[in-house]
Amino acid sequence: xxxxxxxxxxxxxxxxxxxxxxxxxxxxxxxxxxxxxxxxxxxxxxxxxxxxxxxxxxxxxxxxxxxxxxxxxxxxxxxxxxxxxxxxxxxxxxxxxxxxxxxxxxxxxxxxxxxxxxxxxxxxxxxxxxxxxxxxxxxxxxxxxxxxxxxxxxxxxxxxxxxxxxxxxxxxxxxxxxxxxxxxxxxxxxxxxxxxxxxxxxxxxxxxxxxxxxxxxxxxxxxxxxxxxxxxxxxxxxxxxxxxxxxxxxxxxxxxxxxxxxxxxxxxxxxxxxxxxxxxxxxxxxxxxxxxxxxxxxxxxxxxxxxxxxxxxxxxxxxx
Amino acid sequence: xxxxxxxxxxxxxxxxxxxxxxxxxxxxxxxxxxxxxxxxxxxxxxxxxxxxxxxxxxxxxxxxxxxxxxxxxxxxxxxxxxxxxxxxxxxxxxxxxxxxxxxxxxxxxxxxxxxxxxxxxxxxxxxxxxxxxxxxxxxxxxxxxxxxxxxxxxxxxxxxxxxxxxxxxxxxxxxxxxxxxxxxxxxxxxxxxxxxxxxxxxxxxxxxxxxxxxxxxxxxxxxxxxxxxxxxxxxxxxxxxxxxxxxxxxxxxxxxxxxxxxxxxxxxxxxxxxxxxxxxxxxxxxxxxxxxxxxxxxxxxxxxxxxxxxxxxxxxxxxxxxxxxxxxxxxxxxxxxxxxxxxxxxxxxxxxxxxxxxxxxxxxxxxxxxxxxxxxxxxxxxxxxxxxxxxxxxxxxxxxxxxxxxxxxxxxxxxxxxxxxxxxxxxxxxxxxxxxxxxxxxxxxxxxxxxxxxxxxxxxxxxxxxxxxxxxxxxxxxxxxxxxxxxxxxxxxxxxxxxxxxxxxxxxxxxxxxxxxxxxxxxxxxxxxxxxxxxxxxxxxxxxxx
Numbered sequence: 001x002x003x004x005x006x007x008x009x010x011x012x013x014x015x016x017x018x019x020x021x022x023x024x025x026x027x028x029x030x031x032x033x034x035x036x037x038x039x040x041x042x043x044x045x046x047x048x049x050x051x052x053x054x055x056x057x058x059x060x061x062x063x064x065x066x067x068x069x070x071x072x073x074x075x076x077x078x079x080x081x082x083x084x085x086x087x088x089x090x091x092x093x094x095x096x097x098x099x100x101x102x103x104x105x106x107x108x109x110x111x112x113x114x115x116x117x118x119x120x121x122x123x124x125x126x127x128x129x130x131x132x133x134x135x136x137x138x139x140x141x142x143x144x145x146x147x148x149x150x151x152x153x154x155x156x157x158x159x160x161x162x163x164x165x166x167x168x169x170x171x172x173x174x175x176x177x178x179x180x181x182x183x184x185x186x187x188x189x190x191x192x193x194x195x196x197x198x199x200x201x202x203x204x205x206x207x208x209x210x211x212x213x214x215x216x217x218x219x220x221x222x223x224x225x226x227x228x229x230x231x232x233x234x235x236x237x238x239x240x241x242x243x244x245x246x247x248x249x250x251x252x253x254x255x256x257x258x259x260x261x262x263x264x265x266x267x268x269x270x271x272x273x274x275x276x277x278x279x280x281x282x283x284x285x286x287x288x289x290x291x292x293x294x295x296x297x298x299x300x301x302x303x304x305x306x307x308x309x310x311x312x313x314x315x316x317x318x319x320x
Numbered sequence: 321x322x323x324x325x326x327x328x329x330x331x332x333x334x335x336x337x338x339x340x341x342x343x344x345x346x347x348x349x350x351x352x353x354x355x356x357x358x359x360x361x362x363x364x365x366x367x368x369x370x371x372x373x374x375x376x377x378x379x380x381x382x383x384x385x386x387x388x389x390x391x392x393x394x395x396x397x398x399x400x401x402x403x404x405x406x407x408x409x410x411x412x413x414x415x416x417x418x419x420x421x422x423x424x425x426x427x428x429x430x431x432x433x434x435x436x437x438x439x440x441x442x443x444x445x446x447x448x449x450x451x452x453x454x455x456x457x458x459x460x461x462x463x464x465x466x467x468x469x470x471x472x473x474x475x476x477x478x479x480x481x482x483x484x485x486x487x488x489x490x491x492x493x494x495x496x497x498x499x500x501x502x503x504x505x506x507x508x509x510x511x512x513x514x515x516x517x518x519x520x521x522x523x524x525x526x527x528x529x530x531x532x533x534x535x536x537x538x539x540x541x542x543x544x545x546x547x548x549x550x551x552x553x554x555x556x557x558x559x560x561x562x563x564x565x566x567x568x569x570x571x572x573x574x575x576x577x578x579x580x581x582x583x584x585x586x587x588x589x590x591x592x593x594x595x596x597x598x599x600x601x602x603x604x605x606x607x608x609x610x611x612x613x614x615x616x617x618x619x620x621x622x623x624x625x626x627x628x629x630x631x632x633x634x635x636x637x638x639x640x641x642x643x644x645x646x647x648x649x650x651x652x653x654x655x656x657x658x659x660x661x662x663x664x665x666x667x668x669x670x671x672x673x674x675x676x677x678x679x680x681x682x683x684x685x686x687x688x689x690x691x692x693x694x695x696x697x698x699x700x701x702x703x704x705x706x707x708x709x710x711x712x713x714x715x716x717x718x719x720x721x722x723x724x725x726x727x728x729x730x731x732x733x734x735x736x737x738x739x740x741x742x743x744x745x746x747x748x749x750x751x752x753x754x755x756x757x758x759x760x761x762x763x764x765x766x767x768x769x770x771x772x773x774x775x776x777x778x779x780x781x782x783x784x785x786x787x788x789x790x791x792x793x794x795x796x797x798x799x800x801x802x803x804x805x806x807x808x809x810x811x812x813x814x815x816x817x818x819x820x821x822x823x824x825x826x827x828x829x830x831x832x833x834x835x836x837x838x839x840x841x842x843x844x845x846x847x848x849x850x851x852x853x854x855x856x857x858x859x860x861x862x863x864x865x866x
Contacts, residue, residue: 032741036748036781039397039478042761042771045779047479083547084390084528093547149578156586164582165574166549262574264548272387272548277741 005302012294019290020072020283024065027279033057034081034277055081068283077287078280082272087284090269095251095288097167098258098265102250105185106243109192114239116193117200121208122227132197139194148187148260155183165262184261188254192246199242203235210234236307244300251292366607368839370864376565378863380841382852383574383583385594387548392531393468393514394475402513403593403852404551404571408450409516409536410856412441412465413507417845417858419617419669419763422507425857426460426517426537436502436803441465443493447560450541452533454525457558460517460537462489468517469497480514502801504808505766539564539855548573564855565843565862578602581836584609590838590863593852597712600656603836612835615660617667617848619768620713620758622706622721623825627786629753630704635696637823642682642689643728644721646828653717659829664820665772667830669848671805672765672812680820681827686728693729701730707755708735709743714756717828748781755784758831762849765812770796773819785824792818840864 035051036043052058059067071078077087116136120129156164168180207213208231216226255267266285273281388401396405414425424430427441443462451457466487473481483503488496499506509515522535534542537560540553553569572589574580580592581599585606595603595611603611624631624640631637650661663681666673693699706721708714718735725731733754738746747755759782761767770777775793777783792815799811833850843861845853854861 030742031738032745036744037741041744041757041759041781043397043478043780044771044777046482047477048780050479051477082389084395084531085547090547149582152579152582156588157582160586164586164588165579166572166588259576260579262549262572262576262579264546268387268548268575275739275741 005298008298008301012291012298015294016287016290017069020069020287021065023283023286024068027277027282028061030277032277034279037275037277038082068280072287077284080273080278080281080284082276082278082281087280090281091266091284091288094264094266094269097263098254098267099250101181101184101188101257101263101265102254104181105188106192106246106250108185108189109196109246110243112189113193113196114200116197118204118227118232120197120201121204124205129201133201136194136197139190140198142190144187144191144254144256145260147190148183148257151183151186152260167263184257184263187257187260195242195246196239199238200235203238204231207231207235233307237304240300240303240307244296248289248293248296251289363605363607365610366839368864370842374565374843374860374862375865376862377567377865378565378840379568379570380566380591380854380861380863381570381572381589383572383580383589383592383594385573385575385577385580385592387573387575388551388571389547390531391534391542391545391551393516393518393534394472394480395477395531396514397477399850404542404553405516405534405536406513406538406851407540407553407569407854408534408538408542409513409518410447410538411513411516412443412510414856415508415511415762415847415849417847417853419848422511423857426465432803436504436801437499439497439499439506440490441495441497443495444560445493447537448558449519449522449537450535450556452519452522452525452535454521455519458519460519461492462495463492464517464519465489465495467520467523469515471518471523472515476514478514480512481509483509502803504800504803505764508762508764508766511762540566540569543568559855561857562855562860565860566854569854584836584838587838590841591844592836593850595834595836596658597656599836600658600834604656608839610837610839612837612844612846613658613832614846614848615667615669616760616831616833616850617669617763618758618760618831618833619662619665619667619827620659620717620756620829620831621665621825621827622717622754622756623785624754624823625750625752625785626788626822626824627750630696630698630702631753633696634823635692636698637825638682639689639692639696639729640725640731641823641826642685642692643731644724644826645684646826647684649717649720649724650829652720653713654829654831658834659831662827662830664816665824665827666765666768666812666816667760667848669830670763670765670768672769672809672816674813674816677813677817677820680817682823689728693731698731701725701732703732703734704753705734705736707743707746707752708737709740709757710737717756744781747784748779750778750784750786752784757781760849765809765816766796766800769812769815769819770800773815773824787819787822787824789818789822791815840866 034055035048035057039047039051056064068078080087080090083090116132120132123129152164155162162182163180166180168176170177213226213231216230255271258265258267270285273285384400384403386398386400388404390396391401391405393405396402410426412425412427413422416423426444426447428444430439430441432439443465447460448457449455449460466489469481469484469487473484483499483506485498485500488498490496516536519535523530526533532545539556539559541556542551543554544552551571555564555567557563574583577594577596577599580595581602583589584592584603603609624637626632647661650659663678706718708718715737722733722735725733746752759768759772771782773783773787773792774796775788778786795811795815799808802808833846833848835846837844840863841861842864843859845859853859
C-alpha cells in the first residue's frame with residue numbers, strides 16, 4: 001500500500017503541470033487586459049502601455065510561460081498584479097480563514113446529515129423520513145444568497161443576536177470569532193447536510209435490502225449492530241466519495257457566502273483576481289485548488305482500500 | 321403513493337407559508353409601488369439628542385463597497401484607495417468642500433508666473449509627519465514636496481502629474497514647480513490624493529511595502545491595513561489644521577450592497593458610501609438611518625461608434641437619440657430616484673456646464689427618427705450590438721433602450737453584457753457598435769471633455785468610439801493653456817456645443833452621491849465627487865457619545 005501511495009503521489013506532478021498549462025492558456029484567452037482593468041476607465045493610452053511593459057505582458061507568450069513554470073518549480077508563485085504582493089503570501093493569508101468555516105461546516109454536515117440519512121433509511125416511509133427528505137430537498141435547492149440575506153435580516157437586523165459581517169478578531173476573545181462564524185457556517189452547512197442525508201439514505205436503503213443483511217438478521221443479531229456494524233460500513237463508499245469532493249472544494253472557498261458576510265477568504269480573492277485579470281493570482285489559486293483536489297482524491301482512494309480491502313487501486317490500471 | 325404525495329404537498333405548503341411570513345416581516349414593503357418612480361414612501365426619521373457642542377471621541381466605521389488594494393499614492397488605481405489616502409495625507413492645495421474653488425492646504429499661498437509655466441508655493445511651517453519606523457514625526461519641508469511631486473511625476477501608475485518638468489527648492493518653505501508648457505489643469509491635478517506629500521525615509525525604508533505603512537501629514541494615522549478586510553486609522557493629535565474630534569476611523573470592506581444597508585441597520589457600521597438600487601430604498605424607509613443624497617459629478621451615457629457601422633452616419637445617430645425618451649428611460653432605470661435625467665456630456669456641477677445647450681439635444685420624436693433613418697438608407701432598421709458591463713443599472717437601461725429602438729425604428733439591438741475586464745477591452749478597441757458606461761471626475765471640464773472627445777484619447781476607454789473633430793481638439797487644447805477660469809469655461813462651452821451637434825451619444829443621467837449615515841454622525845459634508853473628508857480645514861466630523 002505504501003508503494004501505491006508513493007506512486008500515486010508522484011503522479012500528482014504531471015497532473016499539476018497539465019493544470020498549470022491549461023490555466024495559463026485559458027487566462028490568456030479570456031478577453032480583457034490586466035493593465036486596462038487595473039488602471040480603470042480614466043487611464044490614458046500611455047498609462048496602459050507603461051503598465052503592460054512593467055508587468056511583462058509584452059513578452060512572448062512562450063517566454064511568459066517558461067518564466068512562470070520555471071519559477072513555479074522553485075516554489076515561487078509570482079507576484080499579483082493588483083495587490084503588488086507575492087501570490088503565495090496572499091493565498092496563505094486567506095486559506096486558514098476559508099478552511100475555518102468550510103471545515104467546520106463539513107464536520108457539522110457529517111454530524112447532522114449522516115445520522116438523519118441512516119434514520120430515514122431505517123424508518124423508511126415514516127413521517128420522520130418524509131419530513132427530513134423534504135427538508136433535504138429544500139436544503140439542496142435553496143439559493144445560498146437568499147438564505148444568507150434572510151439569516152442576516154432575522155438574526156442580525158431584527159433580533160440583533162449575531163454580527164452580520166466580518167471575521168471578528170481573536171483579540172476580542174474566542175467568543176467574538178465564534179459568534180461571527182455562526183451565520184456563514186449555517187449558510188455553508190445547509191447544502192452539504194442535505195446532500196449527506198440524501199446520499200446516506202439511498203446508499204443505506206440499498207444495503208439494508210441486500211440478501212446478506214437479511215441473512216445476518218436471520219442469524220438473530222441485534223438490529224442496532226446490524227445497522228451500524230454491517231450495513232453502514234458497506235454503505236460508506238458513496239458517502240466517502242461525496243465527502244472527498246466537499247473537502248476538496250472547501251479549499252476554493254464559498255464565493256457567495258464569503259461575499260455576503262465579507263469573510264476574507266479564498267472565494268473573494270479568486271473572484272477579485274478574475275475580475276482584475278490578475279493572471280498570476282488566478283494561476284496560483286487554481287494550482288493550489290488542483291493540488292488539494294488531487295491529494296484528497298488520493299486520500300479518498302486509500303480510505304476506500306481500508307473500508308473495503310477488495311478495492312485494489314492497481315487493478316484499475318490493468319493490474320500487476 | 322397518494323399518501324406520500326399528499327404529505328409532501330402539505331409539508332411544502334407549511335414550509336412555504338412559514339418562510340413567506342418571515343420574508344414579509346423582514347423586508348419592509350417588498351411589493352409596494354416601487355415601479356412608480358418618485359413616489360417613494362416618506363418616512364419621518366427619528367431624531368436623536370444632539371449636544372450643541374461637538375464631542376470628542378468615538379470611532380467612525382465606514383463601509384467601502386470595493387476593496388482598496390495598495391495605499392501607496394503613486395501605485396493606487398481605484399477610488400476606494402483614495403478615500404483612505406486623503407484622510408492620512410495632505411495635498412499642497414485642495415478643492416473646497418463645495419468644489420467651487422481651489423483653496424490652500426499644505427501650501428498657504430501660491431503665485432503663477434506671467435507665462436503660466438512656473439508656480440511658486442509658500443508652504444506652512446507647522447506641518448509634521450506621522451511618526452513611523454524610519455523617522456520620528458519630523459517637520460515637513462520643501463524637500464519633501466520636491467521629493468513627493470517628482471516621485472509622482474516619474475512613477476504614478478495613472479500619470480497623475482505628467483504635466484510638470486521639475487520642482488525647485490527655494491528655501492525650507494518655498495518651492496517652484498516648473499511646467500514645460502502652461503497647463504490649467506495642474507492645480508486640479510495637485511488635489512489628487514496620488515499627489516499627497518510623503519517623507520522620503522519612509523518610502524525608501526519600506527520600499528514595495530510602503531502601501532501597507534502609508535505615512536503622511538493628515539488628520540489620521542494608518543495603524544493597520546488588512547487587505548480585503550479593513551484599514552484602521554487613529555487620530556493624529558498634531559494635525560496642523562485642527563485636532564480631529566474622532567479617536568479613529570475604520571474603513572471596512574463590504575462588497576455586497578444589501579449587506580451595506582444591513583450593517584447600517586445593525587449598527588456595525590456608521591456610514592456607507594456606496595448605496596444603490598434597493599439598498600437606497602431600504603435606508604430611505606428606515607427611520608433610524610439618515611440618507612444623504614446630492615447630485616454627483618457623474619454622467620451615464622450611451623456612446624455610438626463614430627467611425628464604423630451605421631452610427632458613423634450622423635443622421636443615424638440623431639435618429640437613435642430621437643427614438644428614445646430619456647426621461648422615461650431614467651425613471652425606469654433608477655426606480656428609487658438615485659439619479660437626475662441629463663442631456664449633456666458634462667455634469668451640471670462642472671463650471672463648464674452650459675444649460676443653454678440642452679435645447680440642441682434632439683427631443684424624443686419617433687416620427688422624425690424614422691424619417692431620418694430612412695434618409696440614411698435604413699428604412700427597415702438594422703442590427704447592432706450594445707456592450708455594457710454587468711451592473712443592474714446598466715442591464716435595465718439596455719433592456720429599455722432595446723425596446724425603444726425596436727418599437728420606433730425596427731433596429732435590433734443585441735445586448736452584450738460582460739464583466740468590467742471584458743467590457744473595457746471591447747470599449748477601448750473601437751470595435752463596439754454602441755457601448756454604455758459612466759464617467760465621474762473633477763469639476764474641471766478637462767477631466768470630462770478632453771478624456772472623452774479629444775483625438776489624442778482615442779484608444780483609451782474614454783474616447784473608445786473614436787470621436788475626432790479638429791475644431792474641438794483646438795478648443796480643448798487652448799482651454800488648457802489659458803489660465804483664467806472664465807476664459808476657459810467659455811472655450812469649453814464652445815467645444816461642448818460642437819460636440820453636442822455631432823450627436824455622439826445619449827447622455828442620459830447624473831447619478832447621485834448616496835450615503836447612508838447613522839444619526840450619531842455629525843458634521844459630515846457630502847461632496848459632489850463622492851470624496852470623504854473627515855477632518856480638514858473646513859470640516860471636523862464627530863460622533864454623539866452614548
